[in-house]
Amino acid sequence: MSTTTTTQPTSTSVTTLALAVAAGSQSGPPAPGGDKAASPATTAVLTDPQSSTNDELGIPDEHFLCMQMLDPGSVSAVGGVPAGNAIRRPVETNGGLTLTLSDDKKWENGQTVTVRFMGGSEFVRSKVKEYAVLWCQYASIQFQFVDEGDADIRVSFLNGGSHSKIGTDCLEVDDQDIPTMNFGWFDDQTSNAEFQRTTVHEFGHALGAHHEQNNPNLVVHWNKPVMYKYYLEHDHWDESTVDTNMFTPVIDADATAWDPLSIMHYKILPDFTFDHLSVPLNWVMSDQDKAFIKAMYPPTQGDKGYWLSSESGLFIQSSWSENIRYDRTYGKPPLLALGLNYLDAWHNPMGAYGIWLEAWAANNKRTMFDLHLQGFQVQNFGAGATWLEFDTATHPKVEVSTRGFSVDTPIPGQTWPIRFRHTYTAPPKVLVWLNSLAMGSGTASKCMGASVANVTATGCTVDITALNSDAVMFMGNLTYVVIPANTPNIQMGNVNAGVPGIGAVPGHFVTLQPQSNAIPVRFATAFSSPPKVFLALNALDYSRGDFVRLNAHVTDVSATGFTAHLDTWVESQMFGVTATWVAMM
Incomplete structure (x- = not known):
């Protein structure tokens, strides 16, 4: 590649x-x-959030977040993911990689993972296919989309939030009529930028990646009352849901460096922290996302890869x-x-x-x-x-x-x-x-x-x-x-x-x-x-x-x-x- x-x-x-x-x-x-045409610019830490308004991109404010679906067994008694579930930096990566990913939830390297849609228009399904496979340019994984029968990942399009099971937790859902991933706001008017942002994020979860704000190397002093109020008003989340998605770190001393540009990161508004740290809404995979997922699913043969215009954020x-x-x-x-x-x-x-x-x-x-x-x-x-x-x-x-x-x-x-x-x-x-x-x-x-x-x-x-x-x-x-x-x-x-x-x-x-x-x-x-x-x-x-x-x-x-x-x-x-x-x- x-x-x-x-x-x-x-x-x-x-x-x-x-x-x-x-x-x-x-x-x-x-x-x-x-x-x-109105599309996001390349993101960077400590900048204002996305310059394009949410209306320009066709995304209601309350639809900017996904809820990652954690297996209760993955959360320790002290509120974190056990160290054994966190991937450590591979020795061949020179130490520059990031991404928070569960080792025991990885698929087999080189595996073909089947995906079946449960609803959605033909156009919306085609867009999810188009952007899900961006991960396949860097990871030795194939997504095979099937029309019927059993599937490892089942994708629904029910109104509301977007979410996904983490990695092979998808296989723990035995009932093939129950989705393991949902896109809650996609329709035929959704912009390409939003199709890419949310699809890549959710399929990142399906490959085993957690939210990057759960990286233990993010040292920040959260203003929890402000965040509880914000997420209750915008996403109807209770405090326990905010705790899980924002304040539950991966417990692993060897976890890789925090990546503020990761596609797996939530936006952080300045009022969310006493440090006034801000992270913009990230629209594309970061360099470290790509390098790390490849190290986790290394190539097994001659490889290919591609770079899309939308990956740059320049439209x-x-x-x-x-x-x-x-x-x-x-x-x-x-x-x-x-x-x-x-x-x-x-x-x-x-x-x-x-x-x-x-x-x-x-x-x-x-x-x-x-x-x-x-x-x-x-x-x-x-x-x-x-x-x-x-x-x-x-x-x-x-x-x-x-x-x-x-x-x-x-x-x-x-x-x-x-x-x-x-x-x-x-x-x-x-x-x-x-x-x-x-x-x-x-x-x-x-x-x-x-x-x-x-x-x-x-x-x-x-x-x-x-x-x-x-x-x-x-x-x-x-x-x-x-x-x-x-x-x-x-x-x-x-x-x-x-x-x-x-x-x-x-x-x-x-x-x-x-x-x-x-x-x-x-x-x-x-x-x-x-x-x-x-x-x-x-x-x-x-x-x-x-x-x-x-x-x-x-x-x-x-x-x-x-x-x-x-x-x-x-x-x-x-x-x-x-x-x-x-x-x-």
Whole structure:
């Protein structure tokens, strides 16, 4: 798994996968519906709470807290969690990690934990899936979402508070009709920021994490009368509930340092303490959250990871640069294969461009590289790039390169002949996906794709083509990857929602695709354990409207398959999307 300097942990030997997403904007309207543009800034200790009002984020004041569901057996007679239940700092972590997590409530490392929803709209369920798996980028754990039957975690959406059982305490609830987790205020109008904040927090509990204010290394003098009054008025909590959730420390002399930026921390208002300490409402996982959960559930194989725009807390900007630190030191800089997987663009109909997004890597070294995402004359509420890392020592005959064009006068497409640098005994596997695109606005459709053809043992052709006659292309760039045939522990293919460009085929008509598209994929041959799965865009077909929105991601990864998601949302009309997937150990 790759990391940013402010984010993630470790890569191992084989090919690694990683994903980065950033968000931004220029002038333009707020993102409609459930993706409001007004969003939280990066948080820091001793600052005022969230600058955006609760109303802007669609969250009533009383809905800011969850109640962690402690097993009574986990609380000692002196009011704390027994030392044996608290995870100590792992010896390999250099002492800089935090998070309060119960050792005896951990799942097995590498385990696939099943999750079943009990209610909730299709949109709300899709958002919980999207953000729950953020933990899986750092922990060697998979969440598999099932529609029926028994499940380790059962998620309800009953009005009221949000809460979760701690780790494997979920298994102590034998009745499969009783939820182990609840989201009390999610609906189709909830903002993405709030979906992420609360989902990540509750699934942190489900992995075994306690509230960070219960960390014994937090030395603070609580003003309990003020807090009792506040929580009674805002959350209808009695004093014992406040005591459990705010004043019950983990009893362990070796507990890790207190992390005021942890996603597991409640906000602390200045009046809550005689020290006037304040902690803001934390919207994203902290660096220490990510590092510690990875140390608790260390990778068992080649890993992947990704960074979402919402993880940074920055939602409104036009370009983004992130220093990505590899999870290990390579002998030589690895080969990087970048692709797009997240688009959230709005354009002024009077402007020249309907969509513009570039992704590229710079300063690729043995330990890190710089990721750049750039928009131009469009409003990007979000953008994303995903990448593969190939260790040249492990994969000496893998080839990665790019081809592309950028023009002032639009063209219908371009083809490039490719001659392989290596000699192959048989035609290799060649994959392509888009890493940059710019298309016209006005009456032009947004319809283009990358493809590969004529593969032999010595070369192939790759192209970028406008798939409709009215599609106007100003820029296109693709990544191609050449992998020797019969390379073990790797499988690949394409998935699609609709058929991009089908309207240009005589006798065929375009069909508007639903907003949520879940495509089950079954591997040709089962892996020995769940592989890591990469998914990137290689063709799209959107209407002449003002929004182009796509979230390509995977869930439910097992040794036999996974579910690919090609989703869009409000005011974006998708006629077709095709994406390339790669699964590898």
